[in-house]
């Protein structure tokens with residue numbers, strides 16, 4: 680079996696930066712690496728980006744925004760394809776899979792939208808559990824500074840409140856799922872990478 684590592688955290692926490700660095704680190708060690716993300720780049724992921732994440736007209740169906748339950752189901756459908764077509768086969772052929780977001784994002788975000796946590800956990804029961812989930816934790820103020828350049832201009836206060844709730848949820852999830860390890864994402868990119876490598880060595884490589 681291969682190795683499965685997931686990066687999680689609020690928007691702008693540094694997940695894709697750290698996922699790429701970790702992929703390079705594994706490759707240098709001679710592993711074959713699959714670097715992936717959720718929502719995926721498949722038709723399901725594209726549907727989510729159109730219907731859920733644009734916040735624009737396309738997210739309105741028959742005059743109303745799609746329900747939070749429908750959003751959760753779309754994320755789960757995308758994930759089911761991801762697990763069955765890419766993650767499981769890659770792990771079975773001994774590769775390292777690094778995913779920028781996974782089902783913990785559904786728990787943290789869709790829970791913050793008011794859905795029932797137990798329902799979300801049940802919905803995502805098919806998802807294979809990773810060897811390590813790196814939770815990049817930092818205050819929302821810092822993350823907003825980092826992603827401000829992406830041009831959020833409307834509903835800023837609402838976005839900040841949601842991100843605060845998501846951060847709290849992630850910290851609660853870290854108490855429930857032992858594979859989640861918290862890393863201080865306020866440090867420099869290099870220091871964070873060093874912390875993540877330390878976790879990989881301690882939680883995965885020392886056990887094989």
Ligand SMILES: Nc1ncnc2c1ncn2[C@@H]1O[C@H](COP(=O)(O)OP(=O)(O)OP(=O)(O)O)[C@@H](O)[C@H]1O
Pocket residue numbers: 688689690691692693694695696697825826864865866867868871
């Ligand atoms: N430790 C860090 N210190 C300062 N800036 C950082 C750090 N890590 C990443 N950044 C910068 O912050 C921005 C967001 O980083 P990145 O895209 O990796 O975050 P993300 O968690 O993947 O975001 P999202 O969830 O919104 O896709 C980028 O401009 C990146 O260069």
Ligand SMILES: Cc1cn([C@H]2C[C@H](O)[C@@H](COP(=O)(O)O)O2)c(=O)[nH]c1=O
Pocket residue numbers: 690717718732754780781782784785786788789
């Ligand atoms: C997988 C997943 C994602 N989300 C949210 C979290 C982010 O706000 C966006 C994805 O944006 P990114 O820049 O590509 O990271 O989608 C979610 O609410 N639920 C999920 O399961």
